[in-house]
Amino acid sequence: MLHWLTLMADSLPSLLWAALAFTVPLTLASFALGLVVGLMTAVIRLFGPPPLAAIVRFYVWIIRGTPLLVQLFLIFYGLPSAGIVLDAFPAALIGFTLSVGAYTSEIIRAAIGSVPKGQWEAAYSIGMSWTQAMRRTVLPQALRVAVPPLSNSFISLVKDTSLAAAITVPELFQAAQRIVATTYEPLILYVEVALIYLVLSSVLSAMQVRLERRLARYGGFLEARS
Amino acid sequence: MIGLSNIEKRFGDVPVLKGVSLTVAEGCVTALIGPSGGGKSTLLRCINLLEIPNSGTLRIGEEEMSFQPGVRPGWKDIQRLRGQTGMVFQNFQLFPHRTAIENVMEGLITVQKWPAERARERAVSLLRKVGMDHKADAWPATLSGGQQQRVAIARALAPSPRVLLCDEPTSALDPELSGEVVEVLGKLAEEGTTMVMATHDLRLAATIAHEAVFLEDGQVVETGPSRELFARPARERTRRFVATLTQQGQHGEGV
Numbered sequence: 001m002l003h004w005l006t007l008m009a010d011s012l013p014s015l016l017w018a019a020l021a022f023t024v025p026l027t028l029a030s031f032a033l034g035l036v037v038g039l040m041t042a043v044i045r046l047f048g049p050p051p052l053a054a055i056v057r058f059y060v061w062i063i064r065g066t067p068l069l070v071q072l073f074l075i076f077y078g079l080p081s082a083g084i085v086l087d088a089f090p091a092a093l094i095g096f097t098l099s100v101g102a103y104t105s106e107i108i109r110a111a112i113g114s115v116p117k118g119q120w121e122a123a124y125s126i127g128m129s130w131t132q133a134m135r136r137t138v139l140p141q142a143l144r145v146a147v148p149p150l151s152n153s154f155i156s157l158v159k160d161t162s163l164a165a166a167i168t169v170p171e172l173f174q175a176a177q178r179i180v181a182t183t184y185e186p187l188i189l190y191v192e193v194a195l196i197y198l199v200l201s202s203v204l205s206a207m208q209v210r211l212e213r214r215l216a217r218y219g220g221f222l223e224a225r226s
Numbered sequence: 227m228i229g230l231s232n233i234e235k236r237f238g239d240v241p242v243l244k245g246v247s248l249t250v251a252e253g254c255v256t257a258l259i260g261p262s263g264g265g266k267s268t269l270l271r272c273i274n275l276l277e278i279p280n281s282g283t284l285r286i287g288e289e290e291m292s293f294q295p296g297v298r299p300g301w302k303d304i305q306r307l308r309g310q311t312g313m314v315f316q317n318f319q320l321f322p323h324r325t326a327i328e329n330v331m332e333g334l335i336t337v338q339k340w341p342a343e344r345a346r347e348r349a350v351s352l353l354r355k356v357g358m359d360h361k362a363d364a365w366p367a368t369l370s371g372g373q374q375q376r377v378a379i380a381r382a383l384a385p386s387p388r389v390l391l392c393d394e395p396t397s398a399l400d401p402e403l404s405g406e407v408v409e410v411l412g413k414l415a416e417e418g419t420t421m422v423m424a425t426h427d428l429r430l431a432a433t434i435a436h437e438a439v440f441l442e443d444g445q446v447v448e449t450g451p452s453r454e455l456f457a458r459p460a461r462e463r464t465r466r467f468v469a470t471l472t473q474q475g476q477h478g479e480g481v
């Protein structure tokens with residue numbers, strides 16, 4: 001028992017380091033970039049010219065229809081044969097960004113679609129342009145609808161970054177694998193790494209709850225009440 | 227000072243406005259009456275270009291625009307005309323994520339680029355005008371329908387439009403709650419606000435409006451001073467429609 005605790009304590013610094021240096025930045029950066037891609041994809045699908053909409057629909061179809069692990073392997077191990085050589089971290093960043101972009105585009109598209117048409121018209125009627133109506137009126141309301149499913153994507157992403165271990169990114173899970181290779185204590189180490197992921201995603205869930213509460217402050221969509 | 231001439235609007239192959247001509251003088255309140263589906267909403271939406279007419283000419287103040295099938299006017303031109311109008315919707319359409327006063331300030335800040343302080347001052351005075359200054363910081367979802375509609379009227383008035391367009395402003399409200407909206411619109415009429423309102427509400431159409439236009443099946447059937455049109459309709463069709471409105475009115479409904 002004591003042996004286990006010592007082992008955990010000894011490995012903790014290098015695991016936390018791997019989490020802070022790789023898992024967390026990879027998650028934050030690919031989620032932020034993925035949201036931008038997702039928003040653009042959603043807007044093109046909803047409002048863009050048909051040929052462009054067809055292209056982004058193809059992108060979403062490919063990403064959602066193939067395993068993330070295969071995508072990462074393609075980018076990191078496959079692309080060099082086509083002359084594109086990427087370091088492990090950028091390769092992972094691109095892979096996760098594309099994945100987040102595809103999944104969140106569907107969430108954002110539905111959320112934008114859920115804002116009643118009358119809200120666009122009210123915005124136009126006071127003189128707003130399409131961009132102003134989108135930014136000031138539609139997106140804030142869409143955001144509220146999108147936050148719970150986006151948070152789920154975010155929490156999944158934290159865990160999915162462990163796949164980057166397979167393309168040599170020295171993130172949290174890979175750090176654990178390396179320690180196991182020298183200590184031969186897979187049970188302890190993998191329990192420890194699971195606990196760290198659990199803490200990370202619990203912190204994020206708590207943040208999600210606070211964000212949702214903040215966004216809920218204005219009450220529901222307005223029905224015609226009398 | 228508002229002139230519509232020969233406005234036509236089709237949705238697909240279905241003609242909804244079949245050459246409507248109409249003039250509204252400055253300071254005049256015009257009621258659009260007529261059966262559902264007659265084209266009242268579409269006509270109002272053609273005036274602020276939420277719908278683009280297929281043909282005809284629209285003039286508001288000094289701004290004029292002619293329409294041709296298949297030609298979409300430029301954004302700048304639409305803005306120029308739309309900027310002359312304010313619109314009040316049947317189901318209010320307040321921005322739910324903004325407080326009452328923020329709703330009123332929104333156009334001033336986002337579109338007219340007013341400084342926040344100046345916009346707030348104007349919003350407060352408009353909210354006072356519609357009797358909603360005590361609820362300036364309330365979320366729309368916490369307001370009654372009548373209160374929401376009064377805030378929506380203040381929002382529409384904020385950019386000082388030349389004409390206020392109202393699409394059945396009281397029909398989503400119970401009779402008691404609609405009274406406060408009727409009162410506000412009556413006050414605006416007295417102050418000389420130019421308004422065009424689609425309505426089935428006799429208090430608005432017969433009492434507040436100066437002119438009435440009976441629109442059916444996309445065409446103007448009859449038009450005239452509202453008291454005349456309600457008391458002595460020239461056309462048989464108008465007479466029957468006015469009779470149904472009056473009957474409903476006597477049952478305390480502004481359907």
Ligand SMILES: Nc1ncnc2c1ncn2[C@@H]1O[C@H](COP(=O)(O)OP(=O)(O)O)[C@@H](O)[C@H]1O
Nearest residue numbers: 237242260261262263264265266267268269424
């Ligand atoms: N966006 C639209 N697309 C197709 N048809 C429409 C649309 N808007 C209105 N219409 C049709 O146009 C006709 C007139 O509608 P509307 O202007 O709403 O009449 P009213 O306001 O007098 O009830 C109706 O037959 C309606 O179904």
Ligand SMILES: [Mg+2]
Nearest residue numbers: 266267268424
């Ligand atoms: Mg209507």
